[in-house]
Amino acid sequence: MKLTRLKYFAGAGLLITALLLYKYWTPDIPHAVLTVKYATGASDFIDLPSGATAHYRMQGNDEGPTLLLLHGSNASLHTWEGWVDQLEDDYFVVSVDLPGHGLTGATPAEDYTYSGMVSFLKEFTQSIGIKEFFVTGNSMGGAISLQYALTYPEEVKGLILVNSAGIKTPEVTANKTDHPLAFRLAGNWYSGWILENITPRSVAAEGLNKSMADQTYLSEALIDRYWELALHPGNRSATNKRFAWYRASRQELAVENIHVPTLIIWGEEDMVIPVETGHELHKRIKGSQIVTHKGLGHIPMEENPRKTVKEAKNFLAAISASNKTS
Numbered sequence: 074m075k076l077t078r079l080k081y082f083a084g085a086g087l088l089i090t091a092l093l094l095y096k097y098w099t100p101d102i103p104h105a106v107l108t109v110k111y112a113t114g115a116s117d118f119i120d121l122p123s124g125a126t127a128h129y130r131m132q133g134n135d136e137g138p139t140l141l142l143l144h145g146s147n148a149s150l151h152t153w154e155g156w157v158d159q160l161e162d163d164y165f166v167v168s169v170d171l172p173g174h175g176l177t178g179a180t181p182a183e184d185y186t187y188s189g190m191v192s193f194l195k196e197f198t199q200s201i202g203i204k205e206f207f208v209t210g211n212s213m214g215g216a217i218s219l220q221y222a223l224t225y226p227e228e229v230k231g232l233i234l235v236n237s238a239g240i241k242t243p244e245v246t247a248n249k250t251d252h253p254l255a256f257r258l259a260g261n262w263y264s265g266w267i268l269e270n271i272t273p274r275s276v277a278a279e280g281l282n283k284s285m286a287d288q289t290y291l292s293e294a295l296i297d298r299y300w301e302l303a304l305h306p307g308n309r310s311a312t313n314k315r316f317a318w319y320r321a322s323r324q325e326l327a328v329e330n331i332h333v334p335t336l337i338i339w340g341e342e343d344m345v346i347p348v349e350t351g352h353e354l355h356k357r358i359k360g361s362q363i364v365t366h367k368g369l370g371h372i373p374m375e376e377n378p379r380k381t382v383k384e385a386k387n388f389l390a391a392i393s394a395s396n397k398t399s
Contacts, residue, residue, distance in 0.1 A: 099272040102304045121196040128176035129169040133161030139203050142168040145212030149175030149302050155378025173311025175302050185315035187220040209233040219326050231334040236371050239326045246347040253280035260316025269309040274300045286342035286370035328357045335361040336388040340369030
């Protein structure tokens, strides 16, 4: 009798699992379909020597200083468009979808570590012909900006770090963090498969809700963009690989060795990387400046681009003025 019951419950469990998979299974969206919707305006693609194909935009004043913009985890170059609108009169602005993100998608090297991202960027900057530039990064993109400046300091004229990764969050802020579900699932052997195959739109909505302090900036179109680009072929697998590396072997960057002008911008209501991390970065990077914003969260440049870009413009203008007088 007990064996019969066990078989019954096992069969029922398998049936329920099959029904859930049928209902929530989330297939990739083909590259061609996503390109029609999101490779608009200044978007272009370039084949790199490594075999990767990068989606990027070059916008603005090609006579002005060059500014390279790097997005955060599970985002895309679109996150910077609010800033681009405010910068393009005076600056030559380059944005790019990093490996495993946006329309760049997975890369042949499948190296989604900070060093792997830097290798991709080195190929990219050489291929489009930019040699000296300011680098701006949000979250993961901030850590990659720091790694690039540490690896190729002669190319980086200055850094703007927006709610940047790269160092550990101070222990005293542990109770302030509330990471999105996708971040908690990715990279684990027991849950990575789920995220890679079952990724409902609600996962993107939950992540953006936690990343934005003011929900008035959150729109249905924004949720659609984050969700649909996450479903680009190869992106979810790349996310699992990247987070597996985070969990297993990611180390703090030697930010004390940064010797270029650095501006740190932070949303004070960030629950992903709390503002105390920004203050710690400010302490470790000699000569850096920090500006924090009440009422903004983890992606402040997307929440309120007009407000946050002002500090960036002032910082860039001050460096340009200093270079002219020196």
